[in-house]
Amino acid sequence: MHELAIAENLVNIVKDVAAGEKLSKVTKVTVCFGKMVQVVPDLFETAFRAAVADTVAGDAELDIEVLPLKIRCNTCNTVTGPEDYCFVCSACGSSDIEIESGRELYVKSIEGE
Numbered sequence: 001m002h003e004l005a006i007a008e009n010l011v012n013i014v015k016d017v018a019a020g021e022k023l024s025k026v027t028k029v030t031v032c033f034g035k036m037v038q039v040v041p042d043l044f045e046t047a048f049r050a051a052v053a054d055t056v057a058g059d060a061e062l063d064i065e066v067l068p069l070k071i072r073c074n075t076c077n078t079v080t081g082p083e084d085y086c087f088v089c090s091a092c093g094s095s096d097i098e099i100e101s102g103r104e105l106y107v108k109s110i111e112g113e
């Protein structure tokens with residue numbers, strides 16, 4: 001399961017940060033996913049709960065932010081946010097585009113004490 005592997009990776013990061021900052025308890029974790037990562041928040045939450053059980057973040061609140069897809073056109077330089085996975089510039093129709101955001105996957109913040 002995609003979400004479980006991601007959750008385990010992110011929980012390892014949370015544990016490293018908590019150890020580095022000498023936190024005895026993590027109270028809140030905010031994670032960011034780009035839309036293209038296609039994480040299902042409910043499944044991720046379940047996977048996260050399983051991965052943090054018996055760790056310093058076992059009772060942490062989880063916040064998930066989904067970042068929209070943004071593409072930049074290499075022909076006319078327009079940045080657009082297509083609703084679907086439509087990798088064509090809506091301004092000029094070029095398919096020579098680069099993905100500006102939507103592939104992110106990271107821990108945005110960790111709160112603890």
Ligand SMILES: [Zn+2]
Nearest residue numbers: 073076089092
């Ligand atoms: Zn264009």
